Amino acid sequence: MAISRRQLHGFEQFLKDFVPQVARKSKQLNQAVWLLETTGSPDAADLKAELETELRMLYNDKKTYEQLLEWDKDKSIKNPLLKRQLNILIRSFKSNIIAPKLLREIAEKESALSQTYTNFRPKVDGKYLTDNDIRDILKHENDPKKRQKAWEASKEIGDQLAPQILELVALRNKAAKSLGYSDFFQMQLDLQEVDGKWLLKFFDELATQSDQAYQEVLKTIEKEQTKRFKVKSDALGPWAWSEPFCQEDPLGGKELDSLVKEIDLAVAGTKFFQKMGIDVKGILEKSDNYEREGKNQHAFCINIDRDKDVRTLNNIKPTIKWLETILHELGHAVYELGFDPKLPWLLRDPPHMIPTEAMALVSGRQAYRAKILPSLIGKKSPLMDQADESLKRRQLIFSRWVFVMTAFESELYRKPKQDLNALWWKLVEKFQQVRPPSGREHKNDWASKYHLGLAPVYYFSYLIGELFASSIEESLQKQNGSIEIATEKGGQFLQQKLFAPGNSLSWNKLIESVTGKPITSEAWIKQFAK
Template sequence: MNTEMQNFLDRVIPKYRQLTIDSNLAYWDATTKGDADAEARYSAIKAEHMKLLANREDFAELKGLKTSGGVTDPLLARQLLVLYNQYEQQQMDDADIEKLVAMETEVEGIFNTFRATIGGEKKSDNEVSDILRQENDNAKRQEAWEGSKQIGAAVADKVLEVVRFRNGVAKKLGYDNFYTMNLTLQELDETELFNLLGDLERQTLAPFAEMKQELDAELSQRYGIDPSQMRPWHYSDPFFQEVPVTNDVDLDKYFEGHDVVALTKAYFDSVGLTDMQKIIDNSDLYEREGKYQHAYCTNIDREGDTRMLCNVRNNDYWMSTMLHEAGHAVYDYYNDPSLPYVLRDAAHTLTTEAIAMLFGRLTKNSDFLIEIAGVPAEEAKALEAMFAKQLTYNMLIFVRWNLVMTHFERDMYKNPDQDLNTLWWDYVERFQLVTRPEDRHLPDWASKIHLAVVPVYYQNYMLGELTASQLQASIQRDLGVSSIVGDTRIGEWLTTKFFKPGARWSWNDKIEKATGEKLTPNYFVTQFVQA
């Protein structure tokens, strides 16, 4: 059976590898150029890649090998499971693949090129963000927030068409819906996941409510309203997924006079991950018309062509985002080239998110601000308690926002025909304690790009945050350091224990081998909830 599995790999992987590379390159072109030809090329290659995985004879062979239990070589057995999960999800007819890819590409293309109309002018996401961070006029804030939701009305019907189609595919494969299927094939147990989320909901409710009451009191004073009048547009981003700008501390000022790309390189050099400049040189980091407005990292070939797409400005948000995306990048870049191609990848989405989040937190770290951003030590140390408070607030806000996304997405796939507009605001009020706008019956949920183009993903951010806290505690314990700044042993620890193993082990086995125990929320709770 080991020989049969190796023969399968020798036959299939060369084409699998080439289609992966071609698909990654085509997606890069589509998101950096934003033109119809690039999107069409990506759509065609993506469909071809999916058809490869949809091959029924190959899937039957994998199923037979898996059922037999006879593939005993650890690396072959791991590749078998990884490929089996990928193949099972794509067991569709060619016509269904063509239709699904066309629908997904159309929706993503709308997101890539859409610009909100505010005051009769087209505004980028960065410009909308600037208004929500800086503007004190309530009417202008509301107009900007409503503008940020215009994309929802433009794509909602198309998103629901995709959701229903995905559900149809999942039901043909014996699953209740696409959400359940996708979790299962990600090696995540739905019951265990939502039990964990329920525990986090209970533990964070009281500290979140107390924090939000304090924020609302300060923000309402700034806007000249009563706290009871606070609405979604009174926060600093359209979804209340980050800490609002307050008078306590303005982190933007520490980056306005700097180049956040250069600071990113300086940080990674400081921890011994010294190839960051090569990654930066391959990347597309500044905004322009027609370009994808968000951020992502891609590992083009698993052989060193790792790239980041960002829309950088020199502020706290983009400093954190650059560190986050660079975390994905080093995870990909410092893989073990001796591993088989299939395993030269993240063990799971949540494990690469963990690295991204570990580094993305650093803008609230006084050591980072002193050693990398050049903030005077006396000033940074004096504000250390405030930075810790900001990071804690950020994490509490993120947990509650993540609960909205995970619960809404699960329910959307269970029943896409229900009143999703109301369901969205029910969850926002329940988890985020944000009062819904009066008499608003629009598909605001559809303005969140992940629901459209990155399905069943958001739980990985939460699991990634938990893993990041566990990794940080392990690094500090093993190396005897108090922070993850300025020590080259940090990069060596991560490379040896987390990057190079790739997908050699399942995600929880990998976490256990690196930290000494399987994933637990205890480190995150200790760090941020019970701090």
């Protein structure tokens, strides 16, 4: 091979020594994560925390970071795959050269916050309620007074958490400033190759473009909910929605569930991907698909070794939501298995959450397409006509929620010492058009959202993923005359264009290469906001 005949560049030698250590540690960490999430074992939790620190310590080295920056200036490194690996390493090292004491303080505060979050139970009429209890009430209860009580209870945790979150915000900002950033929001975006100014402007424009369609959705919801709760529209309040943040479609759902009652959803998922020429049986065999005591109650996909071991965790129940979820997680999984195996380890990864979410979302949304549903569940029903409308509402409602989260987070880190609760409601009113009920003035309603404390600067990826998902469907329409992804041609297109490049391109270059243009909201607007 050419490489062995010449002297290795210092950077190539570094890759040879360094990457196997990271690969080994990551695999161990992923195995611990899997064990923890499938069993809830405290030993696995300790092991996971230990391995996380060990992995982070591999990157906690200022000298290497400076050496990487030197190599970045070295004109003799021309190979684009080497340059990309250098770029990835520089960003990984940069986020880990923050003073170890500060990193530890942040980790401790996060863990304390997470504990408060897990253990807090608001009391309503002498009874402690879990998150699920509150969601249940908001889904099924018809008495507005009881709904209001449950909604108010869901906000109580905000007052508990706000001081802790603000301490974390201060520490995160301190870390960001030590790396030369104005605040943590800007740092996180920059390390993810996202331009913060562009993002906020892009979302503001999208909010304007989709405003009329959202108004119509609101009108429909208002009409249905005033009937259901027998109140006037100005008395509806945020508790008229089906969960505490008005981020999901409060209409429909139950009827659609009846469609999948007797369907084996794992089989439906297998057939769906088979039509793309992709066999997911191996993934499902390694996966953990059904509810069990001690197991994580949500769903995710994990690539254990960036080789062939990709698994999903599900808790399949006979609902349309779980049909969507299984397609979503398998979408992530087939992406992870589709990287060009010749790519070096560092590049066998999506360049950002955005493209892998786009694949997961474009797969998941098929559960709400009236045209696709019959082939997924093997029967037809007039109920299916509701699916398209429901998908449209879900897209518009969720986009509004992402606008609130993104605008709020940027302000939270830019100026933490302001009336955050007033800011929160101002944004909720602006984007979601949900009016604050009276008596919220001195509360901390913003702080009841889990992601603000524990999954910061992250939400925007879902919406960009939805926009990219629509652009993918538009590209398929142009090439194959149909937006359907579950076809052989669709599968080939995704495999070659989206999955194979891995992290050899930045997320925005990858989008350009898949759709022929930079990220745009055009296709999404055409599908859901026209």
